[in-house]
Amino acid sequence: MDLQEKIRTIPTKPGCYLYKNAEGVVIYVGKAKNLRSRVRSYFLQASQANAKTGSLMREAVDIEYITVDNEREALALENNLIKQRKPRFNILLRDDKTYPYIKLTMGDRYPKVFVTRKLRKDGGQYFGPYFPGNLAHRLVDLIHRSFLIPSCKVDLSRYHPRACLQYYIKRCLGPCVDGLTTPELYKQTIRDVQLFLDGKPQELENALTERMMDAAMNEQFELAARLRDQIVTVHQMQDKQRIATADNEDADVFGFHYEQEMLAVNLFHMRGGKIVDRRDFFWEDLQEVLSATLNDFGETPGNLGEPADAPVEVEAEAKLEPNPVVAAPEIEEEGERTQHTAISELGEAFSPKAFFSALLKQLYLDQSYVPRSVLVPVDFPDRALLSEALSERTHHRVEILAPQRGDKRSLVDLVCQNAKQSYDQRFRVLQPGMKAIQEALQEALTLEELPRRIECFDISHIQGAETVASMVVWEDGAMKKADYRKFQIKTVTGVDDFASMREVIQRRYKKLLDEKKTFPSLILIDGGLGQLHAAYAALEEIGVTLQPLASIAKREEIIYVYGQESDPVVLDRRSPVLHLMQKIRDESHRFAVSYHRKRREMRDRDSELLTIPGVGQLTRQRLVQHFGSVRAISQASLDALTAVVAPGVATKIRAYFDGVENGNGAAPDKAAPVLRVLS
Template identity: 85%
Template sequence: MDLLQKIRTLPTSPGCYLYKNAEGEVIYVGKAKNLRSRVRSYFLQASQANAKTGSLMREAVDVEYITVDNEREALALENNLIKQRKPRFNILLRDDKTYPYIKLTMNDRYPKVFVTRRLRKDSSLYFGPYFPGNLAYRLVDLIHRSFLIPSCKVDLSRYHPRACLQYYIKRCLGPCVEGLTTPEVYKQTIRDVQLFLEGKPNELEQALTKRMAEAAENEQFELAARLRDQIVTVHQMNDKQRIATTDNEDADVFGFHYENDMLAVNLFHMRGGKIVDRRDFFWEELPESLSDTLNDESALEAAPRWEPDPLQSAPDISEEAPVTQHSGITELGGSFSPAAFFSALLKQLYLDQGYVPRSILVPVDFPDRALLAELLTERAGHKIELAAPQRGDKRSLVDLVCQNAKQSYDQRFRVLQPSIKAIQEALQEALTLEELPRRIECFDISHIQGAETVASMVVWEDGAMKKADYRKFQVKTVTGVDDFASMREVVQRRYKRLLEDNKPFPSLILIDGGLGQLHSAYAALEEIGVTLQPLASIAKREEIIYVHGQEDDPVVLDRRSPVLHLVQKIRDESHRFAVTYHRKRREMRDRDSELDAIPGVGPRTRQRLLEHFGSVRGIKQAGHDALTAVVNAATAEKIRRHFDGEPITRDIGVPIIS
């Protein structure tokens, strides 16, 4: 039975599915409300040439499934299977850092207290986790000194002939030697430690005070002094707790920064309203392990993607996509789906944890957020808030963590940034330039279906963008959608002017586009007699650099290469500048056309109105009296009638038929 036939036999119940390759290795694990429908959808996605889904389906030769009763069970099972099988098409948690707990071995004859990072079902009591990690060690040391619980690794299941040094310096009750203490006294001490770790200082203080008074009355002054010291310790810990505690509940806050197919995630642990610790996660090969289509919910595929901010990679204006920005996050189409990522990450982080904070804040929403919150609430025994705040203090906190994630990204992936001269030398070698590139001029075209076609030229010189030399162009001789002809016109106009003014040419002309734009730019230079000018282009998606004269051997740089980052930076700035100018031209066109439709409003009147009211909207909202401060009463009447939708009459009283 081939794979497609097997998929037709899958049940329609909830469960998990496991894709296997020819070697029998599990390469992907997913969950679904309807196993048959979800697994069958992979063939449709693969047929539509989705890169990552196509890669998965080319390797998959078999599929197994496990049915469960509901989605929550599928969520938990998926997490367990991913951690057991480690399939390479799933997002895998690379950071295995865990926070410590304090363990109280209640089943031993003489229980001990120590720090552990692993929870076991062994009838012991576990307290924590503690943030930062050294807090657990400090508390255990305090317990050893104050409550005299042994800190050694001596076997207490039997008695020994003599006690160690800790007993003689009064740091241990000495349960290892028969007669030094009694099981009843030791049991009471363990009860005190339990109250201390459970955060019940009042109950513990009352018990210690009562026993101290009894010891003093019985003239057991050493015991009374030890109990007094324990009361002082409880007081000190209680005071510190009151200082650190506010009305805020415990929370974990996430932020991320994604760039050049690399991802940095920061997790801030807040306890009692204070940031007590942070964790850093990094993924360097994320596209190989995560695709937004490799998820079991169709809604996830429509979730926002992330791209860098416009200074790094501006959206194509021709698509007219809506843009929503916060903390440098742009919700547009792209290869990275933060919704899919955080859906996978949070399951691995929290489903197996003994302690989950009451509030978890993430920078983006994802489809199974409510389901995961419900499952965590059920396991924790109290309500867990899993939120993606959009405004207010919580959003500000998420933005702060995103900023720190950006810093973590820079420290991890850009810490060895070479000097500008080293980058110039590397660029010269990569593009086989005759001289060191000191000045680069980059061009880009922007339009919407051929309307208001404009171009931009930005300049990089000696290590920095030189904004004083930026230029904007209106494309004059091209009608309709023709990026090649537009590029040819702009390049020719730019360098024909330099020739006429006898000014030097740049070290390199960079074109935003592929081979078509590159050849168009060279044709423009050839027409004005320039044939030896270094010329290159960079294709947007593939990030391949084509050098004129070497088109058959394009330059493919490592995605972490500082040279590639420099070229991308210049290209992206050119794109941003072109998009900004294009939007301005559109606004001017729309503004001019509306005011030009009013009889009696010419260019000078229009300019005075816009300078006075600031915008067409301001003119629309202005009353007759306000308008007469700029124009005469008759023109003010025509303007008001135009915006009120009433017919406009000439001075002779004849309505104007438009």
């Protein structure tokens, strides 16, 4: 059936439509209150040679649609389809930063507590989100110290012969070893943690007080003291929450800066009246994507801001749109800014209201928590509909506001100024400060602390021969060459990078444990998942289970964090964090390769002496120790050689090197290339 004929059969109900190309790939997803009217408008604009929809309609050869009962359902369905299909002509949220949650693995025999950024239907219980990101890490650390619930990667489905370090420093109940705790005590502690994270301090305090009194009556004073400390912790958290909730309500504030088809968006999270965190979003080459999106709002050069389904006051909309070239737009009085002015400043291809409509859906429709106020720099037609949908999902009123004046508008202007700075830093290639890069690295890899020292390992060999490893160190913004280390692989024969990595990691960090030295903020492995798991196995053998560990693959430039292998970190190619990781990885590779070449050269030099009749391993060792190198031996006189070895052997050595220099073929063929390198 022809595409236009198929459009005539589309119902007039609310729903979503999906355009497909010749390969059957979905290239655009949209929603409509009237499906037939909305889809027909694409052909109307395409017939008028409108560049806004031309690219989309040139590729579209088929269309599918899904009907729903109302616009609110269409809104949710559109968001799900965009995230599943990732159509090329839709605005896609490409931000690596997500909200941190605290997870209890309730499906395990002995549940653990983790910080995670992915919500999954895996039987776990999730709490959050938390702002700023390190708050979740601080709470998990508090749970370790007060409730002794672990975050380690140890398999707790079976018992182990001995406990790890966390048990001995009293940060774990020891469920990994039979007899250290009981399932009943562990379940009771998990219930305490649930009450703590659920924000039910009074109920938790009552339960802890009752158990503390029972323990004291039974003369279990150590247990009573631990319960007393937990009560103190609950009191402290209550005081902090009272202070935080005494101020203003929570809000998210957006700002943007658009220039030369590139866009920077800033989002400030305000909690309790204070800015606690911010997020940066960036898009490049937006013209083609935005031009397709504009049609959902029925925009043409002569019809700015008039959606296909519901007319909107044009001048009121235009007045709210900021100048994309100015960071903090001024709000003009009624009538000062005309429709023509708004078009000329924003350009025909970019519509802030179309953009923010798509962005807010992707950001909030899947979130379990949405603040009561969301401030945006521009109004958009389905703002009220989105506000109703979010209020229904979160069970509290959510207001999406486009303020025109007053304190709220000043706050939006401030975020727009920050968006301008983010734009300059990203697209004008301004190098961010090292602390900013460290903070971004901490955020990307979900590290508990700011990374100050990174140790990176690489393996080098040729078909298993002369296998060596390197360790390079990055510390406080620079490579620290004084701490570089080289390793000869001693226990592995043949080609086995995994076993080689395991040996090196175990040797390095067992020595640090024995010397009671500080471990690095992050161990970085040059390789993929195999090397990463081999490194963790080595750490686990020496009882280290909480050390941050990651690997970076060479070709894909994907970062795998141990414990989160199913969700690898994919950074933008312009990201300073990725550039830092690549720099450290490349330095470890260079150092490993140079050491491997040196070892090969030494091997070839040593084997050359063994080809001389009368020279064995002991003689070779004595000559190299005395003269220092094969070159020095080849240049030594007969008397000098006689002082080290027997006269007959010295004569043969001198004759050998004299024959090589004269080119009479005295040296074996395999030694010839080595001598050319030496000379």
